[in-house]
Amino acid sequence: MIDAYKKLMNLEEPPAPRKAKGFFTDTSLCIGCKACEVACKQWNQLPADGYAMTGNSYDNTGALGATTWRHVEFIEQAKANGSRQEQRWLMMSDVCKHCANAACLEACPTGALIRTEFDTVYVQQDVCNGCGFCVPACPFGVIDRAPKDGLFEAGTAHKCTLCYDRLKDDMTPACAKSCPTASIQFGDVAELQQRARSRLGELHARGETTARLYGMPESTEAKEVGHLNAFFLLLDEPAAYNLPEVPRLPRRTMPERYGWSAAVGIGFAVLGALALGRRAR
Amino acid sequence: MGSNMAEAHPVGFRWPMKAREKGATIIHVDPRFTRTSAAANLYVPIRPGTDIAFLGGLINYILAHDKWFKEYVLAYTNASSIVDEGYVDAEDGDGMFSGFDPANNRYDNSSWTYSGPPTQQKEDAASHSGHGQEGTSPAKHAPYRDETLQNPRCVLQILKRHFARYTPEMVEDVCGTPKHLLLQVAETLTRNSGRERTAAICYAVGWTQQSFGPQIIRAAGILQLLLGNMGRPGGGIMALRGHASIQGSTDVPTLFDLLPGYLPQPASFQGDDTLEKYMREAEIRGGYWVNLPKFMVSLLKAWYGTAATRENDFGYDWIPKITGDHSHITTATEMADGKVRGFIVFGQNPAAGSPNARLQRKALRELDWLVTIDLYETETAAFWYAAPEGVDPKIVKTEVFMMPTAAPAEKEGTLTNTQRLLQWHDKAVDPQGDTRSDLWFVYQLGRRLKELYKHSTAPRDQGLLNLTWDYLPERPDPQWRIADEPSAAKVLREINGYTVADGKQISGFPVLKDDGSTACGVWIYSGVYPDEDQNMARRRKKGDGWISPEWGFAWPGNRRMLYNRASADPQGRPWSERKKYVWWDPDQGKWTGYDVPDFPETKAPDTPANPDGSGTDAHSGSDPFTLKADGRGWLFAPSGLKDGPLPTHYEPLESPITNPLYDQQNNPVAKRLARRDNRFSPPGDPRYPYAVTTYRVTEQYLSGAMSRWNGWLAELMPEMFAEISPELAALKGIRNKDWMVVSSARGEIECKALVTKRMRPLHHKDQVVHTVGLPIHWGYKGLVKGAMTNDLVALSEEPNVYIQEDKAFTCNIRKGRLA
Amino acid sequence: MTELAAPRGYYQYPVVKRPVWTWEVPAYFWLGGMAGGAYVTASLAQAFGSEDVRRRGADGFYIAAAALLPCAPLLILDLGRPERFHHMLRIFKPLSPMNLGAWALTAFSPVAVARAAAQAGDDGLLPAPVRMLARLLPKRIVEAGGSLLGLTLAGYTGVLLAATNVPVWAKSKLLGGLFTASAMSSGSAAVTLIASRRRACDDTIHRLAAIESAASLGELALLSGYLAQSGKTAAPLVSERLAGPFWFGAVGMGAILPLLLHRLARPRHGKALRSLSTVAVVCSIMGSLALRWTIFEAGKVSAQDQTASLEFSR
């Protein structure tokens, strides 16, 4: 549909689609070194976001944002009482999911947000006018608008580009490249999904019963937003990582919502006609 | 153990992770549950400073349950060697070994030696101090042995008695480590020992920065020898080195008591006044060290060139002789007492990074002049106006020179890593403006000093004047703006060595001579530049196997694993197909394998030892440890250590508890530099009831100079904090993120509290010990600033390597901020 | 590892991002809605009304045009890159309410202005030549088409807020309807206001009041529906900082009070009737501003609410 309109408005033709690229982030291999965060900021020349300790384990980043496109979460878990042998420290490197059905992209009124030839979701900085609609639209709280008075690309929306510039030169995204333990695995989505399934098998066989995949075509997360091109292997329920169980895609409910306002409008017109048209008493 | 590998060596940690994925068991023994613990299969808590007790517990388990690798131990270790009657073990001396001399607070270790046929020379065992020293008395070249291991004075029996009291219960009392965890570790290790399986131990400064660090590593050595894990693939004890080329700086070295290649620094107090006397060390050490004269003379030829002749002992007299302890620690105190006038600091930041940083800064104020050569304005460079104790620039007399230096990418050279691997890196860009490399600075300093003294006839200046000093390239590389950079390649060629006559590069140290016909800067590196234009360190060929022999150059002689003869059984066959590495090929009549054999190439496994042969001739074909006089792995160290032939549990110099094992509380020969500005608190001092340890986090680098100026790193760990358990926090009414004050006998600092279950109180019998964790990365310059942990740390010296005890001392904490 | 279970959610961090919009947005929603409502009312009057109703109703065209004038500036002011406003019209993408709205506004503004001009012509407010031109305008078509655009402009704003992942906006499906209703009530209210000032005959005022009341009733119904569907998610609106302005402003002043007043005014005539309905319609106009503002602000709070988001996505 969007494409049809693009033709109608004869916007430039997108490049021919290539194999879908994405990330399989295997949190069972993450050592929380944050090399991915730094590599991302370095490659994309993103500014530092200020210098305050959060007190939330070793996470002093807090959340993804306009100038933070990778974010490593640190989740400390231990038996409430007694000896803490039952103890674990989960680490997870979060990023834009490059959703198959991207809420941000669908919301975008200017067409700044596009789907690239690699099936990734990308903000065209020269098109975005900072309307800010994509920001609350994203079910994962990923994309954000840079402050109007900020130094960095003021007033426009930003998020992980999946290193579009590097992909064009057949280079691995900076974050994946820097990951020392292959927790971030970059590649063809189809192939990564296969790898993920067998990896999950391994872990279950090993007794890692809490391991689960997030963002696969077959999993509940995909119900509305479809599969995630950047998907994860988690060691706890999604909520523990602040991931929605069923990320919502506004489009799904749009007709119903428009329907109601139309109905009201028509209703009003009818009533209005009656009220005004009544014979005078 | 003693390392937080995932955080401090994240890139190297990919390999343990791969191993884990292949089914290996990772065990992490650490006072804190760290990112390494998170990745490990088993986390084992331990009280700071009690590793010897823990390892002793493992050794005792192995001996008591007879789980040691018989064939390996019998053939490859000194288990069967008989020790001198005079020897009294610490178990019988209540923590003291025989030979203690209270007057000088040192051991005379002649009673620790093997008993054997007497030989002519008698020589004080501790003849040379410092790293890699092997001095000992001659009897041990051919010790008496009892292959039945029944003799009560044979090493194995002594070992059994020495560790008998290190039971799981005792370990729990000392380390606070739950008994069942120790047993779990012991079972895992013994299950993975034998022909088919091995286990490796990684450590770093969690072990070394203690008043008995080397003894902890010795304990690991004993453990690995008993399990048959030395000289075998998948085995060994990995020292995870710190700074990018810290390995190189010990090899070459930057240490006051060593010459290049671990040759001892001549010491006046050892009577090294002539070259001849100095050379006695060769016979004392025995083993491959009998070649020491070749290495020494070649070094002198490299330094003094044509001026070095047989007549003048190749210029030996020009080498300064050490008169005592000139370690960083001791020098700092002398500086503080105004005994040192000038100080050149290359890439160090003592004002924040060194122990008792407050005293370090005071010492800087006592200098006439200070030169810092660094990438940034460090705390050291800024001490005179920015130090927290409040300094008045007007009254600081020190004249400070700050020189910008080229960063690694802006210069060529080699880095030597943990694996003794030299890797060459090319220069990528010119440094900015007038910035020059460290090499340039040193070269210019030498050149200008030579110029300054060129008319001097004073004997003390002749060394300087005779130094060979031509490192400028034939013609500067046209692609760079800066044309006056010395050539690192030239330096590396000199390090490799050449034949004096024709100046041709030599193939390696085996061809070195003691007649002055060869020159060699660092014998162990020899072979890295075997030809005018053949820089082995620059090789980048990835091998198909798991050794990649053509990637860079590993010393010695490109051996990737030392003592690898032990990877084959006494008959020279691989212990097992899985663990195949180096073996004897009877048809070719030589040793072959994946790696360069670390053994005389054609010496058959069944070659008998030649009792009156010298050096490795005194070894049999099944004595793998060729640097050792007796060719064996030392369970018991008859020499080489100043604080005992066997590791024994002492408490750290500062400890919340008294030593449960002996009346002797501390390492008796460790040096406290106790003084008004470097106080210590007594055992169980109620004023400082908590144990404290210090360490790194991935996000920052050491004193922080390199990371706190970088916003991308600084924002990840922005504020100085202390890690405490919820239990301790509750005790002190401190909430997460509250300000808190940490105090030690040296000083007080303030920081934020990070309350986490990853810290835990440990139970020792009736006593509960809380541990406070302090990262070390903050200071008063940079994008983010914070208190310096080193203001709390004491200056002290471990007796063998002079290292401070960063890892275990005592403190107190309270809610709030400094007044 | 149930016994190790962390508290649900990652520390206190929100799941979705807080909207970056500021006061301009609710202001625009309010004016745009009123413009739409007024235009529709006016058009209905032309189509079905008596002579007097038509004359008085026609003032709605003026109101629509006037209310529309600040809309575009407000909208542009809120952009991160105002100079790129026109990018809104780079593509036509009804899937994006924001895009649809931009088009609606762009199309509706000239229509409304033109129709107002024509009215001015009829009312003899324009010089002769221009009046001639204005007469040429095909009024009926412009009214019908304009009304559609007006309804769209009035209705899309609610859908826009709802087409996000902000729980308090998105949970219920009725926000679009609610905003339309309140737009109609405020719009018709505005017409009534002018009418009662401009000597309309009582009957006209009664009729206008009637449709305004109808709209208010609808608004109330949809509001209760909205709150019911939203359930706990509506907390920031009904029980927190915004509770006051919402209950008294949006509900009380905006709907209930006008209804009561109109009810009172029903049997009355002349002065009493006029003053009563004046108060009523002013309330209803202010109320619809309060409604949009409180709901808009509630969205910012709701977006910060981790639990709300996790619940919303189960």
Ligand SMILES: Nc1nc2c(c(=O)[nH]1)N[C@H]1C(S)=C(S)[C@@H](COP(=O)(O)OP(=O)(O)OC[C@H]3O[C@@H](n4cnc5c(=O)[nH]c(N)nc54)[C@H](O)[C@@H]3O)O[C@H]1N2
């Ligand atoms: N990111 C980063 N990496 C670095 C550095 C850095 O500053 N930042 N520094 C580099 C340098 S110079 C070095 S030397 C290495 C050091 O590497 P490491 O030695 O691994 O680093 P540390 O954090 O000093 O100490 C390691 C662990 O020892 C634990 N520990 C403390 N006391 C004891 C004890 O008594 N027994 C045992 N078993 N463990 C104890 C600490 O809790 C800590 O987790 O790291 C190098 N790598």
Ligand SMILES: Nc1nc2c(c(=O)[nH]1)N[C@H]1C(S)=C(S)[C@@H](COP(=O)(O)OP(=O)(O)OC[C@H]3O[C@@H](n4cnc5c(=O)[nH]c(N)nc54)[C@H](O)[C@@H]3O)O[C@H]1N2
């Ligand atoms: N309490 C406590 N104290 C400790 C430790 C601990 O665990 N606990 N760890 C100790 C250990 S292991 C170490 S290694 C020391 C490190 O202590 P320091 O070496 O004093 O600390 P660094 O911050 O590494 O200082 C290195 C300096 O070298 C500069 N530099 C980097 N590259 C170059 C170069 O190419 N040339 C020159 N000239 N300068 C360069 C950097 O900018 C930096 O200022 O800290 C020790 N201090």
Ligand code: SF4
């Ligand atoms: S995660 Fe959010 S920002 Fe990323 S593609 Fe999906 S909707 Fe867009």
Ligand code: SF4
């Ligand atoms: S802010 Fe930019 S990217 Fe986001 S929706 Fe608006 S125009 Fe599109």
Ligand code: SF4
């Ligand atoms: S893909 Fe590129 S932009 Fe995205 S997180 Fe990784 S490094 Fe950053």
Ligand code: SF4
């Ligand atoms: S780089 Fe890899 S291991 Fe390090 S934090 Fe990122 S994902 Fe985890």
Ligand code: SF4
């Ligand atoms: S900083 Fe350099 S040395 Fe340290 S882990 Fe990373 S790559 Fe290795």
Ligand SMILES: [Mo]
């Ligand atoms: Mo170090």
